[in-house]
Amino acid sequence: MLSIKNLKAGIDGKEILKGINLEIGAGEVHAIMGPNGSGKSTLSSVLAGRTDYEVTGGEVLFNGKNLLELNPEERAREGLFLAFQYPVEIPGVSTINFLKTAIAEIREYKGLPALEAKDFLKMVKEKQALVELKGSLASRAVNEGFSGGEKKRNEIFQMAMLEPTLAILDETDSGLDIDALRVVANGVNKLRSSTRSFVVITHYQRLLDYIVPDFVHVLFEGRIVKSGDKELAMELEKKGYGELTR
């Protein structure tokens, strides 16, 4: 599904990712952990196509396509989704409103017929229930005046609506209390399937109690220094990053 080979990227001439290698198969859940500043957010931004970052080497294949050549909307239409660590507030634009356009354009890109209004609304209802998002929130200006938990739930709601094949969750747990975390994780778990993969980026092991990963990778100073299964996350929790990154 996703194949990252020797990916190098930086900003303003400073190299942040120093050769990342990662293979993600269909239906797998990969956790990427690492201390602050190790390059986790940079990796998710580069994958989603944020232009601030400059890719200086390596390649990324997404379902056989050269991901790095695509613009952000093409990546989304190919099935990539990034749940933002800090979802932006957009005054005057409601989530429902832009999702309607987004889905229409994605379907057109894929050569699918347009979604009927009533089917769209039905889908909205279903997916809102999935993440326990109040109906009124999706009709309000995107994230404006939302609590931290509501913002993250809104991200997962959008993920559910867009039905990606690969979802990257960038520190979705940050700033969430345990109840909100459970709701968000629950939503994600319901969306797990044999054709949908996840990359869960997190600083803490806590989230991985709820979203149980198939693989865990430790990112440190722009490189994956260790990979393993969920036991690795437990180990990290116990020993901290110090020992592993030495």
Added chain:
Amino acid sequence: MGFLGPLRKRAMDAFLKQGLPGRKSEEYKYSNPEKLFRGASIKPESLGLESVNFNVSGLEKKPSVLDLKKLDKALQAFEIKGVSENRVVLVNGVYIQELSALPDMPEGVLICSLAGALTDYRSLLEKHFSKYADVEADPFIALNTAYAGDGLFMRVAEGVTVGKTIHILNVITDEASALLNKRNLILLERSAEVDVVESTVVVSEEVNVGRNVVNELSELILDEQSRLRFYRMQQDCEGLNLISTVQVLQKASSHFDTHTITLSGDWMRNNLNIVVDAERCETHLNGLYITRGIQHVDNHTLVDQRKPNCESNQLYKGILADKSTGVFNGKIFVRRDAQKINAYQSSKTILLSDDATVNTKPQLEIYANDVKCSHGSSTGHLDEEAMFYLRSRGLSEESAKRMLLYAFASDVVDTIRIEPLRAYANDLISKQLDFDIKK
């Protein structure tokens, strides 16, 4: 012509004393009108004063019957369903009875040409005409007062609520003189209520880029407890150089709500001077300008709070593309006796190109101590974060841009209280934005 002669003389003297504002003029610093007159055959000094009168046989000619037919057809393009059913057509400032229709006016509503009002409602004119727009304050007010040939007179009598919106179609044609002065006087008596939409449009066979200068002035008087909504729609006026001054007087407990929406025109200067001269008044001023090419749009507003317990709210937004330029100058005076005033002002601009510029100047002058005033202004490019967010959800760059700009403009459009006008404005704005985005 009784009082008019001396008035015109005084106005002309005031104009000659002030002269055309040049670059040194504080008020016209960023909108130097000299260039509009440069090389043109307009030398205000050379226009014979004696040849002008408040009469259709003055400077502007009434169109011929044949032209009226053509105009009638051309004007269909500017009809707004639910608004234009009651309409007044002014062609180059001349009131055209044949194209106007006012089927739903209740008793107590007077609408006629200003020239006609001079004979028919002389005492009203004598009482109000040029009593609010000060010829010493601005050379264009002076010029207009000296020369204005015709325009609209409207009076809504005490206690009368006009249920239907009145649409003024302010049409400029090829026949307009190089410098056209036109004038409106709108009078709301006690507790009167009316909604007025004024659309300024150019109907032209050819595009007369930079030829005409239109200097228009409206005096609006709101007597106690009256309510006026006044919407200026400046659309489809390519080639036009416009100085549009609206002078407002608000008396006790009156409510004035105004919008200035500028989507077209080459060089546009909107002056909005509101004198709030009594207590418990409410004033809303909103503006939206969307410019492209080398268009220039300048909004100068003044809210003069003279008495206590009033509230004013101002929101102006601009979207500037290409090499267009914008100016926002918003003055709020709160006089010493005007305690307990709430006055808010916000001005926001989005620049769609690196070559577009805007000059923003909020000016709060507060001499009372118990007031709540605030102002904020921002200028910037489209929010990159929001763009990336939307695109990362699958929206094309174009759609994301359109959505953000539309939302930006909606803040102003949503405050239009006349539903069909709001829909119409939304439609015009999305068309214009589409054009700017696709480029």
